[in-house]
Amino acid sequence: MEQLHSHDWKVEAHFVGRSLDKHGVLIDSGAAQDALRRVLAELDGRDLTDARELDGTNPSAENLACWVFARLRDRLKGRAELARVRVWESPGFAAAYQETQE
Amino acid sequence: MEQLHSHDWKVEAHFVGRSLDKHGVLIDSGAAQDALRRVLAELDGRDLTDARELDGTNPSAENLACWVFARLRDRLKGRAELARVRVWESPGFAAAYQETQE
């Protein structure tokens, strides 16, 4: 979970797998948090409505979830399967992106 | 998310879809909240153990989730697919209703 710039947005990443490593973990949580932090840093402090990174799409929670999903999956390729990214726009509203059928 | 009468219940509605509208959203969150508010207003202030709306069924979180699901889906027909309604009876206990296999 990671705070996203001026909004008080939260971002969750969910990983899935059928087996654990020798330490009994699916993915090193420090590595996962670090990767997520780096992805979000690309947006940090920017006006999202103007961010080139988002290719001019509206920075809805849905689009952000999709954008974070693609970049985070690239960064963690081969480590664990990223199942879903959920973006909390406020404590009462979230949007999630996933590619596999839930 | 919406508070439900004297209890401190919370109600969550989850929508799913394969594509977003031109604003990059799955469903307008204001419209969704408004629809949920109207559904819950039917129960507002009533003694749920006696509410005709619940057809005499016990107002368990499970039954409420099912009842809200059916009414909310009707109200939002054609806008987005309602996947699940979850009713939090307390911060530590929730029941969800869904029709599709998770």
Added chain:
Amino acid sequence: MEQLHSHDWKVEAHFVGRSLDKHGVLIDSGAAQDALRRVLAELDGRDLTDARELDGTNPSAENLACWVFARLRDRLKGRAELARVRVWESPGFAAAYQETQE
């Protein structure tokens, strides 16, 4: 939900079913909480890195979720299908164990 010894871990159990009992509930929440409490009591106050119960495996959230799942399912056999156990290691990090495809 149940607190687990010195850490501030939380444990969630999710049940699924296609029908409710005559009280409109899937599983009696008191019985479910009691069963979960008894499972967690086996670990209570122990140094998890040394707990025989965990068979020498690293007490990661993943391993704990798996361990709790197996024991809780045994205790509630025939009452409701246990779908998932999730262990929150902190408010920002959780691991879940489930046997069926999500």
